[in-house]
Amino acid sequence: MALTNEYLIGVLETVKKRNAGEPEFIQAVTEVFESLEPVVERRPDLVEAGVIDRLVEPERQIIFRVPWVDDNGKTQVNRGFRVQYNSAIGPYKGGIRLHPSVYIGIIKFLGFEQIFKNSLTTLPMGGGKGGSDFDPKGKSDGEIMRFCQSFMTELYRHIGADCDVPAGDIGTGAREIGYMFGQYKRLKNEFTGVLTGKGLTFGGSLARTEATGFGLCYFTEEMLKANGKSFAGKTVVISGSGNVAIYATQKATELGAKVVALSDSNGYIYDKNGIDLAAVKQIKEVERKRIKEYVTTHPDAVYTEGCSGIWSIPCDIALPCATQNEINKESAELLVKNGCFAVSEGANMPSTPEAIEVYLSNGLLYGPAKAANAGGVATSGLEMSQNSARLSWTFEEVDAKLQGIMKSIFKSCDEAAKEYGLEGNYMAGANIAGFLKVAEAMKAQGCV
Numbered sequence: 001m002a003l004t005n006e007y008l009i010g011v012l013e014t015v016k017k018r019n020a021g022e023p024e025f026i027q028a029v030t031e032v033f034e035s036l037e038p039v040v041e042r043r044p045d046l047v048e049a050g051v052i053d054r055l056v057e058p059e060r061q062i063i064f065r066v067p068w069v070d071d072n073g074k075t076q077v078n079r080g081f082r083v084q085y086n087s088a089i090g091p092y093k094g095g096i097r098l099h100p101s102v103y104i105g106i107i108k109f110l111g112f113e114q115i116f117k118n119s120l121t122t123l124p125m126g127g128g129k130g131g132s133d134f135d136p137k138g139k140s141d142g143e144i145m146r147f148c149q150s151f152m153t154e155l156y157r158h159i160g161a162d163c164d165v166p167a168g169d170i171g172t173g174a175r176e177i178g179y180m181f182g183q184y185k186r187l188k189n190e191f192t193g194v195l196t197g198k199g200l201t202f203g204g205s206l207a208r209t210e211a212t213g214f215g216l217c218y219f220t221e222e223m224l225k226a227n228g229k230s231f232a233g234k235t236v237v238i239s240g241s242g243n244v245a246i247y248a249t250q251k252a253t254e255l256g257a258k259v260v261a262l263s264d265s266n267g268y269i270y271d272k273n274g275i276d277l278a279a280v281k282q283i284k285e286v287e288r289k290r291i292k293e294y295v296t297t298h299p300d301a302v303y304t305e306g307c308s309g310i311w312s313i314p315c316d317i318a319l320p321c322a323t324q325n326e327i328n329k330e331s332a333e334l335l336v337k338n339g340c341f342a343v344s345e346g347a348n349m350p351s352t353p354e355a356i357e358v359y360l361s362n363g364l365l366y367g368p369a370k371a372a373n374a375g376g377v378a379t380s381g382l383e384m385s386q387n388s389a390r391l392s393w394t395f396e397e398v399d400a401k402l403q404g405i406m407k408s409i410f411k412s413c414d415e416a417a418k419e420y421g422l423e424g425n426y427m428a429g430a431n432i433a434g435f436l437k438v439a440e441a442m443k444a445q446g447c448v
């Protein structure tokens with residue numbers, strides 16, 4: 001879909017000029033702009049207030065050196081990032097990605113998406129994202145700790161419980177958050193909820209570990225229900241085998257589906273009997289090994305090299321939970337050809353624009369990332385509430401709140417799509433609903 005609104009075309013031109021060489025960021029902005037065309041026509045007051053011109057420019061971008069010493073005594077240098085994108089509706093909030101592919105364009109695309117996602121959660125959180133090109137693979141615990149401490153030695157001066165609250169993302173889990181929290185506390189001499197995804201003994205929330213994957217399935221089940229379907233009895237393919245993929249597998253299975261495939265960046269496993277999640281948790285969470293290990297204990301399962309082949313497995317529902325642009329046009333066409341009727345995104349921006357076009361033109365149910373994977377940050381918001389109140393809720397309490405939030409996110413997407421004459425297009429609905437709340441706040445706060 002090409003933009004037709006003159007004003008949006010102009011702003012996008014400026015974005016492209018200012019951010020040349022950052023294709024993922026431009027892709028994320030373009031997708032949102034395409035959804036906003038009817039809003040811009042109906043709400044000239046927001047254009048007048050310069051909301052969109054301001055929204056595309058991060059409030060602050062921090063880039064810093066992260067020196068650390070490896071196990072051989074050699075100095076290593078990585079680059080650290082924190083993009084504080086938008087604070088109109090709350091403190092900056094978003095994860096930290098540790099992956100060799102990280103550069104400023106990745107962090108900006110993720111931070112931009114986070115603004116709308118956080119808005120949809122109904123909780124008061126602005127958008128931000130951070131990370132580093134550090135590669136955690138093959139590093140010892142000691143190296144991970146020294147990296148995390150060095151990263152925080154600069155980052156601590158820019159964040160705070162009421163200012164900017166980082167969390168996990170690719171390569172950042174409970175271990176990394178623990179090391180970062182320890183260093184923050186030491187440097188500031190204060191114990192606050194400055195990070196989420198913390199360990200349960202020092203302020204972490206029950207159900208945060210499960211939240212993104214569980215939330216993805218709660219959102220998807222709502223979307224299926226609204227269209228006379230459900231997870232029960234369906235075959236599901238899930239990419240990735242990290243935090244999001246593991247807990248999506250667990251919840252989809254609990255809801256009656258059979259998950260038959262998982263992957264990592266090297267390849268994918270197919271188990272026609274349904275994935276044995278206890279084995280996956282042991283390999284990934286305890287031993288930190290590769291997914292191909294699965295077939296050594298599961299002789300009926302098959303491992304295939306190369307991660308994109310996973311989309312050639314016939315399924316009813318696909319849940320991409322690995323990384324950006326992991327489903328291209330060809331993979332989307334394969335899914336359709338094999339009878340897949342729903343794609344719901346656990347990863348951020350896992351589908352290319354051409355893939356999304358294939359879903360929409362073939363009438364698939366499409367749950368866009370910024371709505372479908374918002375359960376993680378929503379539960380981070382619940383962790384912040386518990387930290388501020390200095391109390392902790394039970395797993396059941398947090399899970400019930402998460403379910404309520406995911407239902408309300410689906411409702412917002414559905415209603416916004418209907419209101420703008422785009423019924424069933426939950427991507428447009430998510431972008432519009434997420435945008436409007438932030439836009440009203442930005443307009444009310446004046447030109448800042």
Ligand code: NDP
Binds near residue numbers: 168243244264265373
């Ligand atoms: P993890 O680091 O726990 O797992 C990432 C998984 O994706 C691994 O299996 C990894 O394989 C695979 N992967 C990562 N990069 C690539 C790549 N370039 N090509 C192929 N596979 C890749 O991360 P999460 O599960 O936390 O995150 C997965 C996705 O979900 C990301 O897009 C993230 O932004 C998003 N997300 C995460 C949330 C959270 O709460 N954690 C919340 C909302 C969204 P390998 O081990 O080989 O690298």
Ligand code: 2IT
Binds near residue numbers: 096169
């Ligand atoms: O992309 C995301 O929403 C996350 N990585 C979670 C962010 C958070 O603050 O919990």
